[in-house]
Amino acid sequence: MEIEEKDAGKVKILALSGRLDAYSSNEVEKSITGLIDEGCVRIVVNLEEVEYISSSGLRVMLAALKRLRKLKGELSLACLRPYVKEVFDIAGFTQLFAIYDREAEAVDRCAAAGE
Amino acid sequence: MAYTILELLLTLVEKICVILVFAYLVSRTTYFQEILDKKFTLKNQAFMILIFGAFSIFGTYSGIQMFDAIAHVRDLGPMIAGLIGGPVIGLGVGLIGGVHRYFLGGFTCLSCSLATVLAGVFGGLIYKARKGEFIGVPGAVAFAALMESFHMGLALLLARPFEEALILIETVSVPMIFANAAGMFFFAFVLSNLIRERETAEERDQYQAELERKRQELKIAHEIQQSFLPDAIPLLKGFELAALNLPAREVGGDFYDFIPIAEDKIGVTIADVSGKGVPAALFMALSRTVVRTNARGNPSVAEVIEAANSSISADSKSGMFVTLFYAVLNLKARTLTYVNAGHNPPALFRALSSDIIMLKARGIALGAMDEIVLEERMLQLDRGDTVVFYTDGVTEAVNEREEQFGEERLIALINECHGLTAGALVERIKSAVLAFCGGAPQFDDITVMILKAGEAEDA
Numbered sequence: 040m041e042i043e044e045k046d047a048g049k050v051k052i053l054a055l056s057g058r059l060d061a062y063s064s065n066e067v068e069k070s071i072t073g074l075i076d077e078g079c080v081r082i083v084v085n086l087e088e089v090e091y092i093s094s095s096g097l098r099v100m101l102a103a104l105k106r107l108r109k110l111k112g113e114l115s116l117a118c119l120r121p122y123v124k125e126v127f128d129i130a131g132f133t134q135l136f137a138i139y140d141r142e143a144e145a146v147d148r149c150a151a152a153g154e
Numbered sequence: 155m156a157y158t159i160l161e162l163l164l165t166l167v168e169k170i171c172v173i174l175v176f177a178y179l180v181s182r183t184t185y186f187q188e189i190l191d192k193k194f195t196l197k198n199q200a201f202m203i204l205i206f207g208a209f210s211i212f213g214t215y216s217g218i219q220m221f222d223a224i225a226h227v228r229d230l231g232p233m234i235a236g237l238i239g240g241p242v243i244g245l246g247v248g249l250i251g252g253v254h255r256y257f258l259g260g261f262t263c264l265s266c267s268l269a270t271v272l273a274g275v276f277g278g279l280i281y282k283a284r285k286g287e288f289i290g291v292p293g294a295v296a297f298a299a300l301m302e303s304f305h306m307g308l309a310l311l312l313a314r315p316f317e318e319a320l321i322l323i324e325t326v327s328v329p330m331i332f333a334n335a336a337g338m339f340f341f342a343f344v345l346s347n348l349i350r351e352r353e354t355a356e357e358r359d360q361y362q363a364e365l366e367r368k369r370q371e372l373k374i375a376h377e378i379q380q381s382f383l384p385d386a387i388p389l390l391k392g393f394e395l396a397a398l399n400l401p402a403r404e405v406g407g408d409f410y411d412f413i414p415i416a417e418d419k420i421g422v423t424i425a426d427v428s429g430k431g432v433p434a435a436l437f438m439a440l441s442r443t444v445v446r447t448n449a450r451g452n453p454s455v456a457e458v459i460e461a462a463n464s465s466i467s468a469d470s471k472s473g474m475f476v477t478l479f480y481a482v483l484n485l486k487a488r489t490l491t492y493v494n495a496g497h498n499p500p501a502l503f504r505a506l507s508s509d510i511i512m513l514k515a516r517g518i519a520l521g522a523m524d525e526i527v528l529e530e531r532m533l534q535l536d537r538g539d540t541v542v543f544y545t546d547g548v549t550e551a552v553n554e555r556e557e558q559f560g561e562e563r564l565i566a567l568i569n570e571c572h573g574l575t576a577g578a579l580v581e582r583i584k585s586a587v588l589a590f591c592g593g594a595p596q597f598d599d600i601t602v603m604i605l606k607a608g609e610a611e612d613a
Contacts, residue, residue, distance in 0.1 A: 060597070061404070061430045093598070094406075094477070094546070098428035101522055102473025130477055130496035131518030 041088075042070050047146045050081045056088030059096030068099045075103070080112025081152070083145045087118035092126050104136060113137065113152035117145035165218050166336075169227070172216070173337050177344040180205060189239050190349070192286055199239070203246035206235040210251025210270065214258070218333060225329035228255060228266075229273040229305060230337045233298055236277020237289060238345070244281070248274025262319065265312040269305035276301060288349055291342045298338035302331040371432055375405045378435035379599075382442050388412050388420065391485050392610055393535075394576035395422070397603040398584055400547075400596070407434030407476075408545045408599035409442050413449045418486040421449045421458075424543040424603050425478035426497065428519075433474065441466055441476045441520065455482050455491045456530040463495070463520040470521035477519045479543060488535050488610060493528040495520050498546055501565060503572045505538025505607075510565050513541070535607040540572050540579070543605070547598035551587050554594045559587055576604040 040063030045052040051074050057063060074082060082103065086092075104114045115137045119127065127133050137152070139145035180186055185198035210231030217226035228251050236244025248271035256267035280289055280297060289297065306327045313319035379401055387395050397410050407427030415421050423445060427438045441462075448462045459480050466476065479500060481492035496519030499512040516529035535541075544564070551559040564583070571582050583602050 093550075094426065094428040094475075095430060097519075098473045098475065100473070101428075101475060105473060129498060130475070130522075131516075132496070132522065134518055135522055 040066055042067060044070070044074075047083070048150060050083055050146050050149050051079045052083045052085060052142065052146065054085040054088070057090075059086075059089050059092040059099075061093060061095040064093075064095040064099045067096070068102065071099065071103045075106060075110070075112075080107055080110045081149050082107065082112075083115045083117055083142065083149050085117045085142050085145075086120070086123055087142075089123055090120060092123045094130075097126065097130055097132060100136070101132070111153055113149050115139060115145040115149040115152075117142040166333075169216060169218060169333075170336065170340055172212075173227075173230075173340050174344065176209060177341045181345060181348050186238075189243075190352070194239075199243055199246075202235055202239050202243045203250065206231040206243075206247040207250030210247055211254050214251065214255055218329070225326065225333040227333055227337045229270055229301060230298070230334055230341070232270055232274030233277045233294075233301060233334075233338065234341055234345075236274045236279075237281055237294060237297070239278075240281045240286070241275060241278025244274030244276075244278035245271065246274070248272065261315075262309050262313045262322070265309040266305075268312070269301075269308050272304075272308075273301050288342075288345065291339065291346055294342035295335050295339050298334045299331050302334045303327075305330070372404055375430075375432045375435040376401055378432070378439055379405045379407065379409070382439045383409060384412055388414075390420065390483075392488070392608050393483065393485065394606040394608055395604070396576035396580040398580045398601065400584065400600040402430075402547070402596045402598050402600075404430045405435055406430055406545075406547060406599040407438035408547060408601040409438050410543070410601060410603045411442055411446060413446055415449065415451060415453055415482055419453055419482055419484055421480065421482050422543075422603070422605065423449075423478060423480045424497065424500075424545065424601060425476050426545040426547075426599070426601070427476045428474055433472075437470075437474045437476065437521075440469060441478070445478070445480065449480070453482060455480065456493050456528045459493050459495055459520070459528055460526055463526050464524065466521045467524045475519040475521035479513070483535075483605065488607065489532055490535055490541070490605075491530060491532040493517055493530055495526075495528060496522075498544060498549065500541050500543040501568055502533070503540040503542070503568050504536075505540070505572070506536060508569070510568060535605075537607055537609060538572070539607045540568070540576075541605040542568055542579075542583070543603040544583075545599060545601040547596075547600040548583070548587055548602060550598060551591050551596065551600065552594055553590055554592050556594075559590050563590070576606040579604050579606075 040057040043054040053070060055067060107114045117139045119138060185201040188198045189202060210228050213226055213228035213230055232244055232248035232251055235247040252267035252270035255270055256263050306323050309319055309323055383399055387397060399408060410424045413421035427434045444465045445462045449458045452458050477497040478495045479497040481490050483490050492513060494515040495517045499514045502511045502513055515531045518526050549559055549561050549564060567583060567586055571579055574582060580602050587600060
């Protein structure tokens, strides 16, 4: 799992690539927790290069979402592949997460969320 | 001349052998190991001082005749003892070697004995400066060479008459520096091997302890999961039920359950907890208990699971959730009323039309939100209709080429084997998935449950 961190104003972008399974989820969880601990409450996760996501991956995203919303922040997802989108869909998580087709759109909406 | 050089080399090899044997034997003693572990006691310090003191005296007597001068390795004992055991041990050893040398007399007796004492002290100071860590082979050899040069300087400074001292130093300095540096090289070599061995042994022990802990954890998770699965499958009037759970090495928290609702109603559920290991197993135990408590004797479907969600959500830390399919089977009316809380939709094979319908309904996994609303659906089951409930361990099972078993293969299998009894169909799906995986390891729990409508029995 490769994790790339980018700045976009008050939003941080995490671009993931690889398989988001039980093993790589811990790594991703650490990065997100690190960002939140540094005071960042608006995060966009770009999943364009993620070909597989397991329930452990969903758990990490859900944990981040819950924590950020409690802090009046937001977690948005961008560029989901059809397979990954379907996994979110089956679990009913498309109702819960703000999901965008393009990263730029996700960043704009994430920056404006709650304001 | 050739003869004397050969003789000299032979003596040198002999001395080196003595040093090597000494280094080997001493470094394997318990006392020496304790010193390396920095567990200093009176006993092991006394041992070090006495044994290296004796080695220092041996160094005095075993001088080698080299180019008309005697090269001795008296300073070697104190230097090594200081490098390994610190200033106190270094000083003790230096005093033994030094005092012994002093009473042998001669015009260099003061400078020689003082140099031996200082060799131990300097070794100890290097130990302090390196905070007790051994300096390594090159450092130790350099120290020995410098120390002997210092020894020579001290002789020039203290020994009188100066002219005699100068002549002695001119002949003896090169052999002395060489002999001590060589002796130190062999001792330090044996020692650093020993230190490395001990480090690898320690790493190996830690790794094994970690592995053992992990194995225990896997076992505990497995036992929790198995103890929360039903012991037996209920016998139903006019229906067949069968279920199977193949836990992965690191369990994924799958479960299924049968809950008595009323005389002619039974609740069936299949679920998959997010994550793996002990956290997943514990969350499975919690979810199964909450659903069971809410559902027991309560014929409503959506309401029961929505209430269960509130309890589970309150206990869900770190984003844990469970996808769950829950249905109440009415044995008399032969209906199945269900909700789908984010679970892989079960496949219903219709015997009459040979269609396969995926049992979807609007919902969300339990634990994700505090308040949820689930869509409740109902369908009629006719003779031969078969519902295949499963978890993603089935469809996401991978083979050695990293291809997934997938929904299509499962549906094709159901189309092909719907004539089997529920029990036989469960076994058929299991063997198909395992055959597909081949030698690839099973990453997730595989759970399958089959409900098959038989002949309607008129009550």
